[in-house]
Amino acid sequence: MTSETAHKNRFQRVLIKLSGEALMGTEDYGIDPAVLKRIAEEIRDLIEHGVQVAVVIGGGNIFRGAGLAAKGMDRVSADQMGMLATVINAIAIQDALEREGLFARVMSAIKINQVCEDYIRRRAIRHLEKGRVVVLAAGTGNPFFTTDSAASLRAIEIGAQLMIKATKVDGVYSADPAKDPHATRYDRLDYDTVLDQKLAVMDATAVVLCRDNKMPLRVVDMTNPGAFVRAALGENVGTLVTTAD
Numbered sequence: 001m002t003s004e005t006a007h008k009n010r011f012q013r014v015l016i017k018l019s020g021e022a023l024m025g026t027e028d029y030g031i032d033p034a035v036l037k038r039i040a041e042e043i044r045d046l047i048e049h050g051v052q053v054a055v056v057i058g059g060g061n062i063f064r065g066a067g068l069a070a071k072g073m074d075r076v077s078a079d080q081m082g083m084l085a086t087v088i089n090a091i092a093i094q095d096a097l098e099r100e101g102l103f104a105r106v107m108s109a110i111k112i113n114q115v116c117e118d119y120i121r122r123r124a125i126r127h128l129e130k131g132r133v134v135v136l137a138a139g140t141g142n143p144f145f146t147t148d149s150a151a152s153l154r155a156i157e158i159g160a161q162l163m164i165k166a167t168k169v170d171g172v173y174s175a176d177p178a179k180d181p182h183a184t185r186y187d188r189l190d191y192d193t194v195l196d197q198k199l200a201v202m203d204a205t206a207v208v209l210c211r212d213n214k215m216p217l218r219v220v221d222m223t224n225p226g227a228f229v230r231a232a233l234g235e236n237v238g239t240l241v242t243t244a245d
Helices: 003-009 020-024 033-048 065-070 075-099 121-129 147-157 191-196 204-212 227-232
Strands: 013-018 052-057 104-108 133-137 162-167 188-190 217-221 239-242
Touching: 013 020, 013 033, 013 147, 013 227, 020 033, 020 075, 033 052, 033 075, 033 227, 052 075, 052 121, 052 147, 065 075, 075 104, 075 133, 104 121, 121 133, 121 147, 147 162, 147 204, 162 227, 188 191, 191 204, 191 239, 217 227
Parallel strands: 013 052, 013 162, 052 133, 104 133, 162 217, 188 239
Antiparallel strands: 217 239
């Protein structure tokens, strides 16, 4: 792809959904500094290509609300703990981005003013327009909603042109490729197919939000160097999920 074509196909504003587990790297718990650095470098490359970047981060490397609830904890309390875990991860990402020379702002859906800003849509958009990376924490601020749903909601709210879901596999498969050697990878899907076949892309609420608001999603392998940039430049990397034609 020539630089002229890449510029033509470039998405101006993207939202990246990162799972908390992605930050663990090869560890069993917590945050791997090497993974943080690699993510920050990838986002720096996006900024250098003129792309405005927002990030939604999960908290599963510290606490996962649904998992705690399944073991007997009150679901609301468990989800609130999960929201706080995402704030911890967001601050870590902000620090890594700043060490790469970027300007970053953490914005939380729950009030925690001594460590980050409240999420206000117009302010988030203004940060993006000024070239700052906006790291969105605490999900939607409500229990019973996943950070996938939060990512879909925020992508729509801020007017992102593409949502990138960073995973550890190179797209969406018909089955778990780690368990089924015959699983096939899709280059392109529509949201109705994802729902009908119950493919493991995002939870149903997140999928419906994207479908109804015509938000394209590209699922990429975050361990593949340059995947974020290639997705933002419109290249055929991973799996693209869109509304049906």
